[in-house]
Amino acid sequence: MENPINEIVEKKRLCKGVYEFWINNEFVAKHAKPGQFVIVRNTEKGERIPLTIADVSGKQFRIVVKAIGKSTLELCMKNKGDVLHDVVGPLGKPSEIKYYGNTLIIGGGIGIAAIFPIAKALKSFNNRVNVIIGAKTVDELILKDEFTFADDLTTCTDDGSYGKKGSVVDVMKDKLRSEKFDVIWAIGPAVMMKYASLVAKEFDTPVWVSLNSIMIDGTGMCGGCRTVIKKDGESEIQYVCVDGPEFDGRYVDWESFIKRLSQYREQETLALESFIKQVGDISWL
Amino acid sequence: MAVKDRIEVRELEPEERHHTFSEVSLGYTYEMAQEEAKRCLQCKVPTCISGCPVGIDIPGFIREIVKGNLDRSFKILKSYNYLPAICGRVCPQEIQCEGVCVLNKIGKPINIGALERFVADWARENNVNNLTDEESSNTSNAQKDYVDKKVAVIGSGPAGLTVASELGKLGISVDIYEALHEFGGVLVYGIPEFRLPKKIVGKEISHLEALGVNFIKNIPVGYAISPKELLEKYDALFVGVGAGTPKFMGIPGSELNGVYSANEFLTRVNLMRAYKFPEYDTPIRIGKRVVVVGGGNTAMDAARSALRLGAHVTVVYRRTESEMPARKAEIAHAKEEGIEFMYLSTPVTYIGDAHGNLVAIECVRMQLSEPDESGRRKPVIIPNSNFVIEADTVIEAIGTEANKFLLNQFPDLKTNKYGYIVTNEMGQTSIPKVFAGGDIVTGSATVILAMGAGKTATRGIAEFLKS
Ligand SMILES: Cc1cc2nc3c(=O)[nH]c(=O)nc-3n(C[C@H](O)[C@H](O)[C@H](O)COP(=O)(O)OP(=O)(O)OC[C@H]3O[C@@H](n4cnc5c(N)ncnc54)[C@H](O)[C@@H]3O)c2cc1C
Ligand SMILES: Cc1cc2nc3c(=O)[nH]c(=O)nc-3n(C[C@H](O)[C@H](O)[C@H](O)COP(=O)(O)OP(=O)(O)OC[C@H]3O[C@@H](n4cnc5c(N)ncnc54)[C@H](O)[C@@H]3O)c2cc1C
Ligand code: SF4
Ligand code: SF4
Ligand code: FES
Numbered sequence: 242m243e244n245p246i247n248e249i250v251e252k253k254r255l256c257k258g259v260y261e262f263w264i265n266n267e268f269v270a271k272h273a274k275p276g277q278f279v280i281v282r283n284t285e286k287g288e289r290i291p292l293t294i295a296d297v298s299g300k301q302f303r304i305v306v307k308a309i310g311k312s313t314l315e316l317c318m319k320n321k322g323d324v325l326h327d328v329v330g331p332l333g334k335p336s337e338i339k340y341y342g343n344t345l346i347i348g349g350g351i352g353i354a355a356i357f358p359i360a361k362a363l364k365s366f367n368n369r370v371n372v373i374i375g376a377k378t379v380d381e382l383i384l385k386d387e388f389t390f391a392d393d394l395t396t397c398t399d400d401g402s403y404g405k406k407g408s409v410v411d412v413m414k415d416k417l418r419s420e421k422f423d424v425i426w427a428i429g430p431a432v433m434m435k436y437a438s439l440v441a442k443e444f445d446t447p448v449w450v451s452l453n454s455i456m457i458d459g460t461g462m463c464g465g466c467r468t469v470i471k472k473d474g475e476s477e478i479q480y481v482c483v484d485g486p487e488f489d490g491r492y493v494d495w496e497s498f499i500k501r502l503s504q505y506r507e508q509e510t511l512a513l514e515s516f517i518k519q520v521g522d523i524s525w526l
Numbered sequence: 527m528a529v530k531d532r533i534e535v536r537e538l539e540p541e542e543r544h545h546t547f548s549e550v551s552l553g554y555t556y557e558m559a560q561e562e563a564k565r566c567l568q569c570k571v572p573t574c575i576s577g578c579p580v581g582i583d584i585p586g587f588i589r590e591i592v593k594g595n596l597d598r599s600f601k602i603l604k605s606y607n608y609l610p611a612i613c614g615r616v617c618p619q620e621i622q623c624e625g626v627c628v629l630n631k632i633g634k635p636i637n638i639g640a641l642e643r644f645v646a647d648w649a650r651e652n653n654v655n656n657l658t659d660e661e662s663s664n665t666s667n668a669q670k671d672y673v674d675k676k677v678a679v680i681g682s683g684p685a686g687l688t689v690a691s692e693l694g695k696l697g698i699s700v701d702i703y704e705a706l707h708e709f710g711g712v713l714v715y716g717i718p719e720f721r722l723p724k725k726i727v728g729k730e731i732s733h734l735e736a737l738g739v740n741f742i743k744n745i746p747v748g749y750a751i752s753p754k755e756l757l758e759k760y761d762a763l764f765v766g767v768g769a770g771t772p773k774f775m776g777i778p779g780s781e782l783n784g785v786y787s788a789n790e791f792l793t794r795v796n797l798m799r800a801y802k803f804p805e806y807d808t809p810i811r812i813g814k815r816v817v818v819v820g821g822g823n824t825a826m827d828a829a830r831s832a833l834r835l836g837a838h839v840t841v842v843y844r845r846t847e848s849e850m851p852a853r854k855a856e857i858a859h860a861k862e863e864g865i866e867f868m869y870l871s872t873p874v875t876y877i878g879d880a881h882g883n884l885v886a887i888e889c890v891r892m893q894l895s896e897p898d899e900s901g902r903r904k905p906v907i908i909p910n911s912n913f914v915i916e917a918d919t920v921i922e923a924i925g926t927e928a929n930k931f932l933l934n935q936f937p938d939l940k941t942n943k944y945g946y947i948v949t950n951e952m953g954q955t956s957i958p959k960v961f962a963g964g965d966i967v968t969g970s971a972t973v974i975l976a977m978g979a980g981k982t983a984t985r986g987i988a989e990f991l992k993s
Contacts, residue, residue: 268745269750272750272751286807287806287807288806288807288808289707289808311807312807327707329706329744329745329746330746457793458706458715458793459746460705460706460931461771461930462715462770462772462793463772464771464772464774464787464789467774469781483934497781497782497882500781500882503783503882504784508804509809512804512809
């Protein structure tokens with residue numbers, strides 16, 4: 242029998258609070274390109290959660306989710322066989338995959354999942370693919386065994402429990418000092434992308450980042466995801482869901498971008514507290 | 527001849543509206559509808575019809591109300607207008623049918639919208655068959671003309687729903703693709719519950735499902751399925767994707783937290799039910815003082831929604847009340863509910879605090895210039911008239927533009943300089959197999975015009991499929 246659309250066909254715990262899912266949805270699996278995302282709803286009352294498509298295979302696609310608030314927690318509690326209420330996608334502009342030459346692909350934390358399909362695709366275009374992945378500690382260094390195709394792989398952890406000690410941005414700086422890259426991808430927490438962009442700017446190298454702004458529709462209809470792009474002294478409003486999610490990080494107005502991420506802090510805390518009250522202990526997650 | 531007074535509809539008291547999204551207008555009772563219907567002069571040359579974009583036989587459906595023949599009345603309405611319960615509620619009647627009713631000369635026009643709504647609500651509540659007799663026989667007979675024909679409709683707003691309905695009645699197989707998780711377009715994400723209850727839209731969609739229309743949600747055409755694939759799979763396409771992209775004024779501070787487009791604000795409230803947060807997951811920031819910029823239906827809807835979420839609301843509009851494009855009834859409702867209006871003013875800067883939150887708005891005063899060649903009096907800034915108002919939230923409702931989401935993936939489709947799709951008088955685009963209608967062709971307009979465009983395109987599609 243065929244799996245129903247949006248069924249979770251596979252679930253795996255990657256580390257504390259981070260899960261990988263394979264979802265059955267042939268529209269997404271057939272059309273998804275690296276850099277694109279889906280929007281998922283857990284329930285009829287759920288919010289729309291944007292998540293990067295981290296791989297595809299046949300009629301299924303992969304997402305890697307980090308439980309940070311009510312909706313992602315609820316999603317991570319779903320199990321194999323459960324059906325997601327809604328899955329929309331693929332959305333967003335695909336990454337500009339082509340031959341560049343020497344490429345540097347950086348993933349921090351959960352961002353490692355997002356760079357995986359990009360690095361793979363760049364490799365298939367005969368680029369030299371140098372990968373840096375990093376996390377706080379070894380347990381959180383997800384997918385570290387999946388980058389076997391890379392020409393060069395550097396791993397790092399903040400506490401030195403695996404690979405080099407330090408952040409991906411530290412490793413990036415070292416690399417840029419000794420080698421010239423034609424393009425960089427840097428995806429991870431906003432603050433990491435900001436610093437990676439500053440470094441790239443210093444070395445005058447284009448750097449693609451993937452902005453995780455707060456979204457609703459994902460089709461350019463609400464304007465909620467908008468961000469400021471500053472280039473040649475002019476600032477322009479761009480919609481992350483349709484003009485992005487990838488932008489050259491050198492031109493992103495990081496200050497306003499990061500502030501916009503905390504728009505709903507108060508309401509999010511409330512939602513999380515009441516959800517935890519309802520589901521009880523979540524320390525197993 | 528003295529005319530009797532127009533029968534006004536029942537409404538929730540303004541105080542009752544403050545904390546509820548329940549519908550404000552309660553419509554007519556049977557007796558009230560009869561009274562009002564009897565006021566119609568049944569003109570030999572009914573001017574009202576010329577004011578209705580779909581040319582409803584207005585005296586006809588009103589006559590049947592007088593006779594107590596609601597079933598007949600409904601059939602007349604349905605034969606012109608696929609969504610009477612919706613149009614009765616949201617059409618700008620004062621500039622359409624009611625605006626040209628002869629009674630305007632001697633008194634108040636017939637309340638055509640309220641009568642239309644009354645009949646449609648009656649039919650819905652009594653589960654009256656949705657199809658006219660002629661259509662029921664069409665559905666069974668017409669198939670042979672269109673055996674194996676398949677049409678894809680992109681977008682489920684009023685234009686797309688009309689096309690689906692009309693083609694469905696001809697026995698043509700229709701798949702309707704919608705990017706969002708609910709069907710109805712602006713009817714579900716834009717127009718609030720207190721003006722158009724969602725269950726009415728839902729009911730219309732269930733009728734369409736009964737007609738055999740196949741509804742497919744969560745499919746953003748362009749990415750999840752390409753125009754090329756659709757062109758291969760279907761005999762014709764209808765594009766009704768709306769003009770859903772909000773414009774921003776683009777003044778300093780637009781990136782601050784608390785600065786919303788009306789689309790985002792209304793989508794959070796309506797589609798995502800943020801007014802029921804935390805029962806529903808999607809939040810909204812509202813604060814104590816909300817400023818809405820604009821003077822159209824969207825501005826009124828945003829203002830009245832914000833009020834219901836507990837805020838003190840001021841509408842800032844750059845012209846004066848008489849230029850406001852919103853339906854007159856909504857402006858009146860907004861005033862009754864306690865919304866303040868600040869005319870001849872416009873924001874120039876949004877002022878934020880250290881956390882990036884909006885705290886105040888700097889505005890300037892405007893004055894209306896002499897009429898230009900189009901006859902419009904343009905608002906111009908009065909120098910040094912700046913003033914500051916406090917605000918936790920500002921909602922910009924200054925209009926929308928073409929939704930490029932699909933068009934970017936469909937470069938062969940010819941558009942005009944504003945980005946709207948170019949069609950001929952039958953709704954056919956530069957690609958013969960592709961038809962289009964609604965806001966994506968005209969720019970933001972009205973529900974009834976989108977439906978009218980849908981009807982025209984249906985005739986175009988039917989012709990095209992025959993040849
Ligand atoms: C294009 C894109 C791709 C993403 N890819 C991934 C991914 O692959 N894996 C992953 O774990 N996360 C990803 N995210 C982030 C993820 O969408 C948010 O973590 C999630 O929506 C948070 O919801 P919550 O209720 O669990 O947390 P909340 O408590 O609601 O929010 C926590 C933080 O998440 C952000 N957030 C809240 N609501 C939204 C929203 N509607 N849209 C976007 N961000 C929001 C805010 O910064 C907020 O402070 C992506 C976001 C975007 C825009
Ligand atoms: C707040 C507000 C209040 C209004 N009030 C009134 C009123 O009182 N009276 C009145 O007559 N008019 C009113 N209008 C205008 C009226 O709603 C519109 O003119 C009408 O809805 C246009 O219909 P449409 O079918 O062209 O498009 P829409 O209603 O915009 O529907 C388009 C649909 O297409 C979908 N779509 C877009 N791109 C894609 C894609 N690539 N793939 C799949 N689906 C896609 C969208 O998600 C949407 O559901 C109002 C508008 C707003 C915003
Ligand atoms: S459809 Fe609109 S314009 Fe036409 S009669 Fe009804 S309310 Fe009037
Ligand atoms: S113009 Fe007015 S009075 Fe005359 S038929 Fe139409 S609604 Fe009735
Ligand atoms: S998420 Fe609504 S416009 Fe981007």
